[in-house]
Amino acid sequence: MNEAKSNFTSRRILLASPYIVWVAGFTILPLIIIIHYAFTDAGGAFTFSNLGLIFSPIHLKAVMFSLEIAISSTVACILLSYPMVMAMRHLGLGKRTFSLFILILPMWMNFILRILAWQMILSNNGILNMILSWFSIAPLKIANTGTSIMIGVVYDYLPYMMLPIYTAIMDINEDLIEAARDLGAGSLTIFLKIILPLSLPGLLSGIVMVFVPSMTSFVISDILGGGKLQLIGNVIEQEFTTANNWHAGSGLSVALMIFVLISMAFTTKEHKEGRESVIW
Amino acid sequence: MTMTKRLISITILTALLSSMLLGCSSGQAKGELTVVNYSEYLDPEMLDLFTKETGIKVNYEEALTPEEMYAKYSSGAVKYDLVCSSDYMMEKLIKDGELKEIPWDSFENKGNIGQKYFDLASAIDAKNAYTLPYFWGTLGILYDTTKVKAPVDSWDVLFNGDYAGQVIMQNSMRDSFMVALKKLGYSVNTENPDELKEAQELLLKQKPDVQAYLVDEARDEVVAGNAIMAVVYSGEAYLGHEYNENLAYVVPKEGSNVWIDCFGITKHCQNPENAAKFLDFLCREDVAKANFEYIYYSTPNEKVIEGLSDDEKADETLVPPANAMDNCEVCVQQSPETTELMNELWKEIKAE
Amino acid sequence: MKRFKDIISGIYIGFIAVLLYAPILVLIVESFNSSRSRVTWGGFTLSWYVKLFNNNQILEAFITTVLLAFGSAAIAILIGVPGALGIHAMGRKRYKTMMALTNIPMLNADIVTGIALMLWFVHFIPLSFGSVLLAHISFNIPYVILSVMPRIQQMNVSIYEATRDLGAGPVYAFFHVLLPELLPGILSGFFMAFTLSMDDFVITYFTKGAGVNTLSTMIYGQIKKGIKPEMYALSTLIFVLVSLLLSIGTGISAKKEH
Numbered sequence: 001m002n003e004a005k006s007n008f009t010s011r012r013i014l015l016a017s018p019y020i021v022w023v024a025g026f027t028i029l030p031l032i033i034i035i036h037y038a039f040t041d042a043g044g045a046f047t048f049s050n051l052g053l054i055f056s057p058i059h060l061k062a063v064m065f066s067l068e069i070a071i072s073s074t075v076a077c078i079l080l081s082y083p084m085v086m087a088m089r090h091l092g093l094g095k096r097t098f099s100l101f102i103l104i105l106p107m108w109m110n111f112i113l114r115i116l117a118w119q120m121i122l123s124n125n126g127i128l129n130m131i132l133s134w135f136s137i138a139p140l141k142i143a144n145t146g147t148s149i150m151i152g153v154v155y156d157y158l159p160y161m162m163l164p165i166y167t168a169i170m171d172i173n174e175d176l177i178e179a180a181r182d183l184g185a186g187s188l189t190i191f192l193k194i195i196l197p198l199s200l201p202g203l204l205s206g207i208v209m210v211f212v213p214s215m216t217s218f219v220i221s222d223i224l225g226g227g228k229l230q231l232i233g234n235v236i237e238q239e240f241t242t243a244n245n246w247h248a249g250s251g252l253s254v255a256l257m258i259f260v261l262i263s264m265a266f267t268t269k270e271h272k273e274g275r276e277s278v279i280w
Numbered sequence: 281m282t283m284t285k286r287l288i289s290i291t292i293l294t295a296l297l298s299s300m301l302l303g304c305s306s307g308q309a310k311g312e313l314t315v316v317n318y319s320e321y322l323d324p325e326m327l328d329l330f331t332k333e334t335g336i337k338v339n340y341e342e343a344l345t346p347e348e349m350y351a352k353y354s355s356g357a358v359k360y361d362l363v364c365s366s367d368y369m370m371e372k373l374i375k376d377g378e379l380k381e382i383p384w385d386s387f388e389n390k391g392n393i394g395q396k397y398f399d400l401a402s403a404i405d406a407k408n409a410y411t412l413p414y415f416w417g418t419l420g421i422l423y424d425t426t427k428v429k430a431p432v433d434s435w436d437v438l439f440n441g442d443y444a445g446q447v448i449m450q451n452s453m454r455d456s457f458m459v460a461l462k463k464l465g466y467s468v469n470t471e472n473p474d475e476l477k478e479a480q481e482l483l484l485k486q487k488p489d490v491q492a493y494l495v496d497e498a499r500d501e502v503v504a505g506n507a508i509m510a511v512v513y514s515g516e517a518y519l520g521h522e523y524n525e526n527l528a529y530v531v532p533k534e535g536s537n538v539w540i541d542c543f544g545i546t547k548h549c550q551n552p553e554n555a556a557k558f559l560d561f562l563c564r565e566d567v568a569k570a571n572f573e574y575i576y577y578s579t580p581n582e583k584v585i586e587g588l589s590d591d592e593k594a595d596e597t598l599v600p601p602a603n604a605m606d607n608c609e610v611c612v613q614q615s616p617e618t619t620e621l622m623n624e625l626w627k628e629i630k631a632e
Numbered sequence: 633m634k635r636f637k638d639i640i641s642g643i644y645i646g647f648i649a650v651l652l653y654a655p656i657l658v659l660i661v662e663s664f665n666s667s668r669s670r671v672t673w674g675g676f677t678l679s680w681y682v683k684l685f686n687n688n689q690i691l692e693a694f695i696t697t698v699l700l701a702f703g704s705a706a707i708a709i710l711i712g713v714p715g716a717l718g719i720h721a722m723g724r725k726r727y728k729t730m731m732a733l734t735n736i737p738m739l740n741a742d743i744v745t746g747i748a749l750m751l752w753f754v755h756f757i758p759l760s761f762g763s764v765l766l767a768h769i770s771f772n773i774p775y776v777i778l779s780v781m782p783r784i785q786q787m788n789v790s791i792y793e794a795t796r797d798l799g800a801g802p803v804y805a806f807f808h809v810l811l812p813e814l815l816p817g818i819l820s821g822f823f824m825a826f827t828l829s830m831d832d833f834v835i836t837y838f839t840k841g842a843g844v845n846t847l848s849t850m851i852y853g854q855i856k857k858g859i860k861p862e863m864y865a866l867s868t869l870i871f872v873l874v875s876l877l878l879s880i881g882t883g884i885s886a887k888k889e890h
Contacts, residue, residue, distance in 0.1 A: 009721045010721075012720075013721045014718065015715070018714065018715065019711050019712065019715025020730075022715075022769075022773065023730075023733050026767075027736050027737060029752055030748035030749050030751065030752040031748055033752050058631040061631050062631060084648050088641075090638070090641045091641050101882050102649065102652070105878065106652050107831050108870060108871050108874040110851055111831050112833060112848060112852055113859070113863070114655045115655075117654075117655030117656070120671070121654065121655065123504065124505075125504050127658065143506065144491055155651065155652075158648075158651075208739065209738075213741065216743050217742075219852070227451040228487070228490065228492060230630055230631060236743055237743060240351065240747060241347075241348045241351050241352075242348055244350060244354060246751070250747070250751070253741075253743065253747055256744065314843070319856060319857060320853070320856075320857035324689045328688065344853070358842045495856045497855060497858070500669060500858060506671075523667070523668075523671075
């Protein structure tokens, strides 16, 4: 019996072979190639200088600005997500399909168009300032600033934060909360002692899924930053599309990758076994 | 055992499937042309018409700036048969030996292109052997006449702080440097590092007053009233005026850049005859007219100009007057050292 | 107190909904704007919807986008679902290694993934529709695996094994035991993959060949000269169609849940 079982298991492992081939071909091999570019110069000689480019003042500035945008956007997404999920839980909108509906639907309008729409909303003579003027509020000057990039980033990645937190919180057993309430715990205590800790795996997934893309996007900063502000993603993109220096671009990409992996290792260190797959 | 067999077959199937997908798109048939051009710079219906008339299929690719075009071209990822780019970039391609001579003898419609445009292009292609003029124009200031305090006739208005936060500059290295160099009274094509650094200082000092660095979207921002003035190509100014009649365009008195975009046949082209057919097709009156009406930039096609209404002929943004070119220069390719220096200086401006 | 909380919750959800849907409303309004310029209102028109069906470039890009999304999601399922089943059967160490590898494309910035794939493709295969498809499959598979894996973990594997022990063939056991259990995970994985592929810009931008355009890359090219109003019309149509389909889907599954 036991033998038969292990036979099943070992055969089942074989099912993964196409995927293993795929990972080797399309995950590992491209990484090897980009790393190869990063460590060679135009003549093919080994060099550290491409990787070191990240420390040049111009690039460091872009990295710091990217960090600023990424951290503030991630925090803003967290602050917007918890009340939303709590409100949905409170109103009993616990049906997964409904939440998916609300949060995923905007993705069906092309993302570049949605960001362009934000540009129309936020520009000096734009829709937001028009609405403010009806209430005689002085126009805001947020077009082409870090703030408008942040709004775009938060807008685009909010669903990636909300969905995992939502999944985690909806899985919390109502009895647990009832029990705490019976024992005299207030709403705040319940949130801090029960809901927050139990939603942690979702929160961590959310942080990963928001922080990385917001750190590295280049389209949002291109459109909402008016070409005045550069994220590290813009710098890398220009190395490939404008300056035509693939080695420098690869070097910066690899440096960025190392940086992201290190910061994610810190975030996900406490990630509980078996919960790493919380997306929904 | 059957399981293993099945797995092997799945793996093979996957491999087959992917090779099939790649197979059908690789290799270039004889009746194909791969063209790279600026975005929105050719009426797509004309591509269909060309294919219908000649049976030659056109793979059409777009790029936003001359630098991006060069990156696309030189990466070698795709072999282009025809490129269209701006003056100095075409000159670089010629000097690098990337272009083939155009077989002018096979052309039927070359005569439609005015000689003066070939003369203009001779700044980058002395014998007019490699390039076909496609569109041209000047660079100037598009501004909202209802919001400016004094007549605009000099690059100074962009730098003197009168319109802080209301100015849009070009997000393109050569164009932004051109503005600063001309304001300082230097040549667009200077090779003098000190002059370039002086221009950079000016642009750095100006940056806080600049609302945004844009390319052709600059026009919409002025139309919408988000900015008072922008540095734009003359053709954009025509469209801006169409949408908002309070807008005016001026080529500042210090002089400016007159640009000319040309087509050329690359050395990768396997079938220059087909490429020549395509270029000749672009010179044909009906095709040039369709492209003109699609883009509204100044055309070098005299047949098309003759057919314009009097109003259109009088519009300086559509048909720049003869003297408009007097103190304007064509951008030519600078030495690699100068280009590199300018790249660095521009990067610093953008990073500031 | 409860009522007060209800109202606050409702207002907050409304606020987020406005935030999420305001830009979409702007785009829908643009699709009825008769002016070619997005910044001036020229009056109401339906003409862009008519012109859309004569615009071969946009329709072609749309078909490419849908083919790409459908093809890459389907192939990702074919590779990813057996992959997840196989990985789940692995020992702890190999399981962790495989899951870490699966996470790489998700952790890596899109721009790094796109560029790495482009550098790879440039060396070995021509950039074309095929290269974009391969790239999309690559970033879709992890999402499929991560949606299916929780289902596999919840599933009682011994039922499958018992079925086999009782003499059922692997095909029978797969379709009658495994598939029904995994189906919700597979469907959500497919949906996610399809959506991400439709919405992707960065990876497509770096891996596409000449003349291959998806809606995203086409829109990016149009930013500088002004988005074609037909594009707003097409986006509105897609959006409305998907809203309807999803509402129907939601309605059905809501009924099931009751």
